[in-house]
Amino acid sequence: MKILWKAIEHNRFLVIGVILALAACLASFGCESRVRGLCDQSKMVNRQQLGMEVDQLVLLAEQRVEDLNKQDELKQTLFNIGLQVAAGGTVNPLGIITTLGAIIGLGAVGDNIRKDAVIRRNTA
Incomplete structure (x- = not known):
């Protein structure tokens, strides 16, 4: 043991250099590269998570x-109905019902987008 310690003491800086080189190799190969996330800037993500x-x-x-x-499309439909009524044509009740259904559907879509944002904010 004394012989080993004497050799280490004699080649102190060489031993330190080898230990630092091994630590650098382990750190560079063992640690995964990370960057700040797109959705949450405070969270570090790897390549796979960034792709997701x-x-x-x-x-x-x-x-x-x-x-x-x-x-x-809804605006265009409403504009076309307005043109038809202004031109003195008859109003198609089925077209109006379809348009009203589309308006309600757009309201539901907007509500879902708002709820998704609230859920995302609360889970982050």
Whole structure:
């Protein structure tokens, strides 16, 4: 044991360098790379979790675009009904019922988006 300690004492800085090099290798290969999350900036995420957050944001964006398309379609339908009435045409009751159903549906979609935001905020 004294021989080993004497060798370590004689090559003190070499031993320290080897220990630091081993620690650096273990840290670089053993630790997973992390970045701040997209949804929660205070949370660090790895590559897989970041990919899941990106997919979630893309899905949310697609849902919002679909909602915008529905709103534009509803506006166009209401505009067409207004043009038909202004032109002296008859009003189609089935068309009005369908339009009212679409308005109620848009209200439900908006409510669901608001509730999803509240749930996401409360679970984060």
